[in-house]
Amino acid sequence: MRDPRFDILFEPVQIGPHTTRNRFYQVPHCTGMGYRHPNAEAAHRGVKAEGGWGVVSTQETEIHPTSDLSPANEARLWSDQDIPALRLMTDAVHEHGSLAAVQLVHGGSHSPNLYSRETAIAPSPTPIDWGGPLQAREMDLTDIRALRGWYVAAAKRAKAAQFDIVYAYAGHDMTILQHFLLSRHNHRTDEYGGSFDNRLRLFREVVADLKDAVGDTCAIAIRLAVDELMGADGIEHQAEGRDVIEALAEEPDLWDVNLSDWSNDSQTSRFAKEGFQEPYTAFVKSVTTKPVVGVGRYTSPDTMVRLIKSGHLDLIGAARPSIADPHLPNKISQGRIDDIRECIGCNICTAGDNTNVPMRCTQNPTVGEEWRRGWHPERVQPITSAKRHLIIGGGPAGLEAARTLTQRGADVTLAEARDTFGGRVTLESSLPGLAEWARVRDWRLGQLNDKPNAQLFTQSPLTADDILAYGIPNVALATGSTWRTDGVGRTHKRPLPFLNAPNVCSPDTLMANGPEQLPKGPIAIFDDDTFYLGSVLAERVANTGHEVLFITPSAIVAPYSENTLEQARIQCRLIELGVKILPLTKLANLTADTITTACIYSETQTTHACATLIPVTMRLPKDQLWHDLQARKNEWADAGLKSVTRIGDCYVPGLITLATQSGYRYGVGFGEAEQAPKREVFVGSGFQA
Ligand code: ADP
Ligand code: SF4
Numbered sequence: 056m057r058d059p060r061f062d063i064l065f066e067p068v069q070i071g072p073h074t075t076r077n078r079f080y081q082v083p084h085c086t087g088m089g090y091r092h093p094n095a096e097a098a099h100r101g102v103k104a105e106g107g108w109g110v111v112s113t114q115e116t117e118i119h120p121t122s123d124l125s126p127a128n129e130a131r132l133w134s135d136q137d138i139p140a141l142r143l144m145t146d147a148v149h150e151h152g153s154l155a156a157v158q159l160v161h162g163g164s165h166s167p168n169l170y171s172r173e174t175a176i177a178p179s180p181t182p183i184d185w186g187g188p189l190q191a192r193e194m195d196l197t198d199i200r201a202l203r204g205w206y207v208a209a210a211k212r213a214k215a216a217q218f219d220i221v222y223a224y225a226g227h228d229m230t231i232l233q234h235f236l237l238s239r240h241n242h243r244t245d246e247y248g249g250s251f252d253n254r255l256r257l258f259r260e261v262v263a264d265l266k267d268a269v270g271d272t273c274a275i276a277i278r279l280a281v282d283e284l285m286g287a288d289g290i291e292h293q294a295e296g297r298d299v300i301e302a303l304a305e306e307p308d309l310w311d312v313n314l315s316d317w318s319n320d321s322q323t324s325r326f327a328k329e330g331f332q333e334p335y336t337a338f339v340k341s342v343t344t345k346p347v348v349g350v351g352r353y354t355s356p357d358t359m360v361r362l363i364k365s366g367h368l369d370l371i372g373a374a375r376p377s378i379a380d381p382h383l384p385n386k387i388s389q390g391r392i393d394d395i396r397e398c399i400g401c402n403i404c405t406a407g408d409n410t411n412v413p414m415r416c417t418q419n420p421t422v423g424e425e426w427r428r429g430w431h432p433e434r435v436q437p438i439t440s441a442k443r444h445l446i447i448g449g450g451p452a453g454l455e456a457a458r459t460l461t462q463r464g465a466d467v468t469l470a471e472a473r474d475t476f477g478g479r480v481t482l483e484s485s486l487p488g489l490a491e492w493a494r495v496r497d498w499r500l501g502q503l504n505d506k507p508n509a510q511l512f513t514q515s516p517l518t519a520d521d522i523l524a525y526g527i528p529n530v531a532l533a534t535g536s537t538w539r540t541d542g543v544g545r546t547h548k549r550p551l552p553f554l555n556a557p558n559v560c561s562p563d564t565l566m567a568n569g570p571e572q573l574p575k576g577p578i579a580i581f582d583d584d585t586f587y588l589g590s591v592l593a594e595r596v597a598n599t600g601h602e603v604l605f606i607t608p609s610a611i612v613a614p615y616s617e618n619t620l621e622q623a624r625i626q627c628r629l630i631e632l633g634v635k636i637l638p639l640t641k642l643a644n645l646t647a648d649t650i651t652t653a654c655i656y657s658e659t660q661t662t663h664a665c666a667t668l669i670p671v672t673m674r675l676p677k678d679q680l681w682h683d684l685q686a687r688k689n690e691w692a693d694a695g696l697k698s699v700t701r702i703g704d705c706y707v708p709g710l711i712t713l714a715t716q717s718g719y720r721y722g723v724g725f726g727e728a729e730q731a732p733k734r735e736v737f738v739g740s741g742f743q744a
Contacts, residue, residue, distance in 0.1 A: 071274025107384030324400025450478020452703020459722025576666025
């Protein structure tokens with residue numbers, strides 16, 4: 056039963072010629088599925104419509120070959136040939152009574168056109184953003200007329216593909232409409248440059264063109280970044296951000312407002328909390344009578360109600376919360392608040408798009424596999440045989456396996472050695488900024504706690520003897536992994552003998568005991584892992600007043616975190632904390648009070664004061680139990696043991712998302728013949744299975 060406090064979230068809202076059934080709005084977001092995986096894309100969006108999102112949007116949709124983002128994998132409406140692929144999505148969304156929105160984009164100087172081999176275009180000559188040492192040429196008035204025509208042609212195709220809402224998109228510093236608006240990109244002296252009105256001209260014209268072309272059946276939305284968090288060099292919400300909305304206030308049927316660039320819009324929980332965009336977008340509704348949608352990683356229904364009642368927003372926008380829980384609206388509607396699988400703000404999803412593959416989600420292992428494997432975030436097949444399971448280890452993999460098997464109706468015993476569940480997530484969520492990561496543990500424990508078919512035990516370190524004595528037929532080993540301390544990793548392929556020393560401390564020990572236990576003196580962190588942990592340990596240690604030396608073979612701190620949109624913030628944070636960063640270096644020696652590093656190119660050595668070294672290189676599976684049980688296979692039948700499977704980090708150490716996915720895959724597939732995943736094949740004018 057729905058709490059009446061939340062009724063306001065389920066009121067319909069008029070958007071141009073359409074009415075959305077509630078205030079839940081999945082704003083455009085990339086998935087990495089795009090035009091190359093349209094069936095997967097359609098299934099992903101369909102699950103959200105099924106889960107109650109009143110509006111479900113595409114990712115950015117290229118309108119023309121001069122806006123080719125290859126090798127990125129976005130949506131396309133270059134020609135009529137692209138319509139059937141997008142029709143898959145609109146059908147999947149309409150099937151559940153939701154509205155389908157398409158975010159038309161011309162990327163201008165953000166489009167390298169590597170596949171189409173077209174010349175990039177821009178308001179003024181400029182190097183392109185990425186993709187090589189190429190330049191965009193300045194558009195003349197004929198080019199501008201052509202661009203307007205491309206928008207109209209794409210909008211007509213969108214209408215043919217049955218979209219209900221068509222976007223003019225000016226955000227993320229990735230779109231030509233925004234580039235014309237911004238004086239740092241637009242240096243023109245004709246009627247499209249110079250004054251604010253001139254820089255706005257193209258945007259105003261395109262919105263009017265879209266209305267003329269498809270406004271009879273499609274709502275026209277504007278997506279505008281109202282602030283770029285770069286002061287007067289960019290758009291600011293008290294200055295031109297507001298001016299744009301005042302100037303075009305009643306022109307669109309909907310305002311979708313946010314921050315630019317993408318790293319500001321999709322900040323991780325390490326750097327920003329729920330509602331972080333509110334100070335920038337709060338003014339919009341006072342300037343327009345049209346409905347306003349905004350985002351801020353909202354997962355709390357109370358916060359959503361506050362946003363509506365306070366007149367801040369009309370529609371609750373979400374990208375990441377809708378990925379982590381596609382059925383979030385239904386759960387609020389059904390009074391199942393505790394069942395909401397809250398986004399943890401880790402941006403593993405953005406890493407999928409940034410590496411041009413279907414995204415994964417740490418919280419929702421079914422993302423990207425809705426069509427390929429038929430996985431569903433809420434539904435599982437009941438288990439028919441092999442109903443008794445023992446799971447050893449209560450980290451993300453063990454908890455997810457237990458949750459999924461329990462949901463299928465199996466009897467599950469989960470044994471955890473420590474006095475708390477969560478494994479690495481419990482350790483890592485105590486690090487600076489990562490508290491929300493504990494949601495990985497807490498949601499799963501919440502799903503298991505009241506289930507009569509789940510028995511959960513802490514302080515239960517099991518041995519092979521225990522497992523054989525219990526006689527539970529199916530055993531999953533989710534015993535995790537440990538960080539190496541011998542230096543082996545990406546850079547050093549052989550153990551470093553000088554690391555066999557008492558002043559080497561593993562990340563596991565540091566996280567368990569805290570840096571307060573370490574002896575006085577400078578602490579060196581050798582980050583060969585390239586993602587978040589090295590930098591967050593450096594932050595933890597620096598916060599206790601230790602001098603910190605950050606040694607990395609990479610040119611920048613935590614390079615993989617560029618994919619999670621955090622790299623610049625991480626590097627700034629370490630600089631602010633006074634951490635001394637030594638890029639392009641590796642380890643050469645360690646004594647009781649010094650560390651010697653070597654340049655990775657020249658081998659030139661430098662010695663620094665160092666009391667303790669923390670190597671963050673790679674992890675090894677904690678799989679002793681597996682080897683013990685393999686050695687006693689002849690006892691299995693008498694003990695009633697039928698299967699032993701390693702899952703999560705115990706099988707291969709990796710990201711937390713891989714552990715939850717491994718646990719899910721074990722749980723959902725146990726006792727079923729595994730089907731080969733479906734594959735997208737282009738046939739005729741459409742993609743088929
Ligand atoms: P994953 O990411 O694969 O879930 P974690 O390292 O997060 O791995 O979690 C593994 C969990 O397994 C830890 O909480 C650890 O205490 C527990 N564990 C390891 N060995 C045993 C064992 N022999 N018996 C019970 N629990 C164990
Ligand atoms: Fe949220 Fe992380 Fe999932 Fe992205 S991957 S939706 S940030 S939990």
